[in-house]
Amino acid sequence: MTTDHRAQVDELLADYRRSRDQLASVQRDLARISGSATSPDGSVTAVVDARGTLTDLELRDDAYRLRPAQLAQLIVGTTREAVARAAEGAYRTLSPVLPPGTDPEALLRGTADLRPEEIGADGLQPPQPTRRRPAAADDEDFEQREWMTDVDAKAPRRTR
Numbered sequence: 001m002t003t004d005h006r007a008q009v010d011e012l013l014a015d016y017r018r019s020r021d022q023l024a025s026v027q028r029d030l031a032r033i034s035g036s037a038t039s040p041d042g043s044v045t046a047v048v049d050a051r052g053t054l055t056d057l058e059l060r061d062d063a064y065r066l067r068p069a070q071l072a073q074l075i076v077g078t079t080r081e082a083v084a085r086a087a088e089g090a091y092r093t094l095s096p097v098l099p100p101g102t103d104p105e106a107l108l109r110g111t112a113d114l115r116p117e118e119i120g121a122d123g124l125q126p127p128q129p130t131r132r133r134p135a136a137a138d139d140e141d142f143e144q145r146e147w148m149t150d151v152d153a154k155a156p157r158r159t160r
Contacts, residue, residue, distance in 0.1 A: 022097060029093045035086025039078045044071075046079040048086050054079055 033050035043063035047056035057079075063071055087108070094104040106112040 026093060026097055030090060033086055033089040033093065035082040035084065035089065037078050037081035037085060039074050041074075044074050044078045046075065046082040048079065048082045050086055050090050052083040052086060054082075 030050050034047055034055065035052075036045065036047045038045045041062075043060045043066075045056075045058040046054060049055050057075065059071075059075075063074070066074065087105070090108060091104040094107065098104060098107065103112060
């Protein structure tokens, strides 16, 4: 190998190592992210990790004065706020290392390279229509059959 090629290879290897070090640093930063939120009345505090998994839930004694449905709604709303805060931390962590114009939120949702028509409602891909198998010509129509009262005349009756 010539000296020029050796220098290019060395430079590429150095770039690769820098990129891996940066990726490892970002991964460590993402792993440390958490989000915390407390309900407006202070009775519920939720903590989630960077993926939005609930890692801690604190209920003050006055939380138990609420009806079960109200408490559940308060827990869900507070957890949702904690998830939003953790997501903001993840966006801030990723933004500096992403190519210009890349949306960190879309990247984390897994929709960064999808067109809007591919995403559908609620960020999910629209369900594909199910294909029904065509009925065979000799299939019996069972839609109107009363299963509990009709007896197939062709089948022999068993007695015990």
